[in-house]
Every structure is written in structure tokens, then in C-alpha cells.
Amino acid sequence: MTLQTTPTETWAASLRSVGRRVTKQRLAVLAAVERSPHSTADDVVSAARAELADITVQSVYVVLSDLTVSGLLRRIEPPNSPARYETRVNDNHHHAVCTGCGRIEDVDCAVGHAPCLTPSWSPGSSRMTIQIADVVYQGLCTDCREASPEDVPAFPEHTEKH
Amino acid sequence: MTLQTTPTETWAASLRSVGRRVTKQRLAVLAAVERSPHSTADDVVSAARAELADITVQSVYVVLSDLTVSGLLRRIEPPNSPARYETRVNDNHHHAVCTGCGRIEDVDCAVGHAPCLTPSWSPGSSRMTIQIADVVYQGLCTDCREASPEDVPAFPEHTEKH
DNA sequence: GCCTTATTATGAATTACTCACATTAGATGT
DNA sequence: ACATCTAATGTGAGTAATTCATAATAAGGC
Secondary structure, eight states, X not given: OOOSOOHHHHHHHHHHHTTOOOOHHHHHHHHHHHHSTTEEHHHHHHHHHHHSTTOOHHHHHHHHHHHHHTTSSEEEOOTTSOOEEESOOSSOOEEEEETTTXXXXXXXXXXXXXXXXXXXXXXXXXXXXXXXXXXXXXXXXXXXXXXXXXXXXXXXXXXXXX | OOOSOOHHHHHHHHHHHTTOOXXXXXXXXXXXXXXXXXXXXXXXXXXXXXXXXXXOHHHHHHHHHHHHHTTSSEEEOOTTSOOEEESOOSSOOEEEEETTTOOEEEXXXXXXXXXXXXXXXXXTOOOEEEEEEEEXXXXXXXXXXXXXXXXXXXXXXXXXXX
């Protein structure tokens, strides 16, 4: 027995800090998501079952949802894909989805300040108090770009503004 | 009979311009989405049936999907909601979703230039050729803010950067 | 160890959407 | 106006992702 803090102990502490009990199901889910970020619920079921053979699909859904609400996981909903989860929660980073193969990459920030939280409203819109700005980029990753037969330039209307 | 261009005639012209036949189903769907932007497929079914009683759910799905591909409609996928559609397609505007009531407002542009297309990549990410950047804001609309018992400030980590 | 209740398992149900195939109806040419 | 071609829609079934109600189990405080 070592006195070092293991990853499992760290997750256990995180669970307690948000007022949740430490269960092997939650630890297995957290470990699975940490090992492969941007996992789907299905991915998590497979990965978690490697260390906890009889965890159920429904439990994984419940755990993922609960951990998202308590702030230990972040849920992202990419286009044309089931929801995905990641353990990187304390920075407001964004995501880029490859339209060719569906792979997802992390993006730190588009600009160095807070444009996302100070939107310019369209006419007729009432103003909201903005708390989160999620940016989803879509494009081609290097692999798919090489494999694609034609050149696919950025859409004109997107290069003018933004 | 007037010689003025009616909304229907305008939609008919748009359909022809993208190489699509003009059908009453497509016109009903376009009119429905134009009348209530950010409609779900279900909303469109209800609205379209007011003028075309026996249009099927499946046809609405097919029409929405086809018109999205041909560029007459834009599809948005807000969190915790089925896909929604709008006719405002030729500007790259974004959306704000109220976490209280789910209402959606249009947002013109966060900043005046193109930060969305020049992301700063996280370490370990490979670079993609970005073509689209969709921004989804989440917050509280004025109605929900008044109704909410406690003050809900913006998250600290989101005010620092972005 | 016991007790409380948070958590997980069980099984069914639902929502949002897609698919294969048959039928109908725009658009084009005569 | 009519025939023809095939895009477009209707029909009916099927699926993926997720949620729900309720019963069984197991953390954590005493």
C-alpha cells in the first residue's frame, strides 16, 4: 500500500466534494471517460464493463447524467452523433468536429477575451443573461482533407463575417 | 388575380432555383417554418396540416431534410431539444437558448470579424480546416430571470476568458 | 453491525428519426 | 391537352438513444 494519491482516490474525493457517494459504478464511468474523452454513452458502457463486468446500460446513463449535473463531467452534443462526455470541465473550451470522419478535437478559445458572452442581438430578440457559450466548429481534419478528392473551400458567407 | 409576387411564388422560385419541384407539401413546410422560426419537426407537422390536412410526419421529415441540404432551410440542434429549423439561411447568425423555458433567440454575431474560423487549438489536437462555426449561447431570458427565486450570476470561469 | 436513503438494476416505454418500397403527381415534350 | 418520366410523397415498419417507474442493493453515519 502506497500513501500516494491514486487517480481513483482523486475521483473519490471529487465525488464527496459534490455531495455524492463513492460507488464502483461512478468510479468506473469517471475512469472510462477520463481514459477516452468525447466518449458516447455506449463507449462508456464498453469501457466500464472491462473493470465492472455487470454494470447496466441504464446505470451508465443515470451516472453520466448525474455527474454532468454535479459538474464532474461535461456533456457535448455534436451534430449527427449521440451525446459525448469529457472530464475537462473547468475551462470553457470548445470543440471541432470533422465532417468526414466525425473525430472531435478540443479548441481552447477563438479569441482572447469574452465576445461569446456579449452577443449582439438580432432585431426582435429580447435580451438574455448569457452564462455559457458553446462553439462547435465543423471542418475537415488533416487525414480526411488528404483523402478527399476535391478541394473544399470555406463557405463564402462564413469568411465575410465571424 | 394580382400580378404581385406572393410569398408562395417567391418560395416556388427558390425551389426551382435549387433544382427542386414545386409541391404543396414543400410550400406548406416552408410557410410553416417562415411563420414560426425555430420550429421542431413536430411543430411543422401541426402548422403545415392547417393548410394541408393530410401531409404525413415522414414527408415533413423528408422535406425538412431535403430543404436543409439544398440550402433553403437551416437546421439547428439546441441542447435538450429535438432539431429545429429556420428560413434565415444567408447570414451566419447564432442562437441563444433560455435554460429556463427553452425559448430561442437569434444572435447576430459575437464580434465583428472571423474569430470563429481561426480557433486556437488545444495541445495535442491536430489542426482541421474549419468551415462552419456554430455558437450556442445558454442563459436566462428576461421572463425566467424575473421568475427565478435566486440570482444566477454568470459562471466565473466564463467571464475570465471568452 | 444496523439503519437510512442514495444509488443501481430491471424491464418497459418513449422520442426523434430513418428506411424500403409502393403510389402519386410535377415538369417536360409533343 | 395528353403521355411520359422520375422526383416526390405516402405507407408501414424499424431503429438508436434515451428516459421512466419501481424493486433491489449498498454507501456512509450512528
